[in-house]
Amino acid sequence: MILEVRDVVRRFGGVRAVDGASLDVEEGSITALIGPNGAGKSTLFNVVSGFLRAEHGTVRFEGKRIDRSPAHRIARGGLVRTFQMPRTLARLSVLDNMLLAAQRPERARELLALVRLESHAADYAGVLSGGQRKLLDFARVLMAEPRLVLLDEPMAGVNPALGRQLVEHVLQLRRDAGTTFLFVEHDMDVVMEASDRVVVMSEGRVIASGTPAEIRADERVVDAYLGTSAPV
Template identity: 50%
Template sequence: MDLLAASGLVKSFGGIKAVDNAEITVAPGSITGLIGPNGAGKTTLFNLLSNFIRPDKGRVIFDGEPIQELQSHKIAQQGMVRTFQVARTLSRLSVMENMLLAAQSQIGENFWQVQLQPYLIKKQERQLQQQAMLLLESVGLAHMAYEYAGALSGGQRKLLEMARALMTKPKLILLDEPAAGVNPTLINQICDRIQTWNREGMTFLIIEHNMDVIMSLCDRVWVLAEGRNLAVGTPSEIQNNPEVLTAYLGQ
């Protein structure tokens, strides 16, 4: 059974059909790619899958449950998290605080819990800090942990967002252009990390324009053009598909 399966998704903005009867599936344990020319509807499809935008039509099943009626934070609690094409970090908080906020729902939010179990809460906070530090190390940001997030470059913010998404130990993580604005050395490091996290059991759906990243990471690649499914296959099938080539050249 697929971990994520969406079908018949439609979303119009005014006269533009940004997503036009699209489908996508993600197998558990896979690294699945989503590619397509600029404006193809990839980010909109992510927004529909995670219900940041409500679809006009369509159905999304995650981990065996229909989720298209759920609010996006509920979807995140069920284990599907996403990052944004333009990273959404809180500039006036430290990098570490950004990380800990992701885990907020797990600690210190309940008054009685705070009153009754201060020792447990402290212990949990320490564990979360350690977990945050390990994740920051893995994306090359440990040395920035106590700087303001506002001091990070665009690429570093993307890395922080990815690390933050992993704080909640999701089943599926949707990455919108993780390599955009990131320097080549770090891109290689990120790809290695994604593969390690994948071996540890995490499933990925990745939008990316960097074809080297897509080709080296993905088991399966979906191609979207003008809001519609154009092709799906292995990276080499997609690379050799003349229709895909035409869609890219036509942009």
């Protein structure tokens, strides 16, 4: 397993946002993390990526504990993430945003071509659409040539064409480079199409894990999240 999360707890005041959550991510896989709003998905992402510290439990990346490491050290080690709101710098060019991650202009242009933003390299990032900024954020984290990428709601606010493009990039990188992905997403069509495995959270706990077909048929998931009329 490239990522092993065991019994993680994180509180905010008296609320357990993550309440003993455990999950595994296989190397080279695409794993979706789903659940209703407030289930603890983004908090768990923040713990795994080092932006929050777990109060209990462990996180291991490639066999090494990282739950006491700062975010920048985790990223340098090969585990990177995006955020729900893109962290691009509006007053820098698209290319300069890429170069903040690493001074490798050729690699930056290759990745901009991958996400079809090469024609915007000289433009200010602030003129891009919301969906294009998400693609830029995605390309920027790839500058580190990571082995595991965490994507936090990559389809939120993205038009269907750009969303489709992002899914294709994820599938291509898994196929060509063996990159592993763990992503939070509410679009069930994307989850069922793109993921090898699905992990379901509710009220801070992992309540189910399995293939998309297994999750679609799991009564606990239907009751907690999908609902009888959910488009799966």
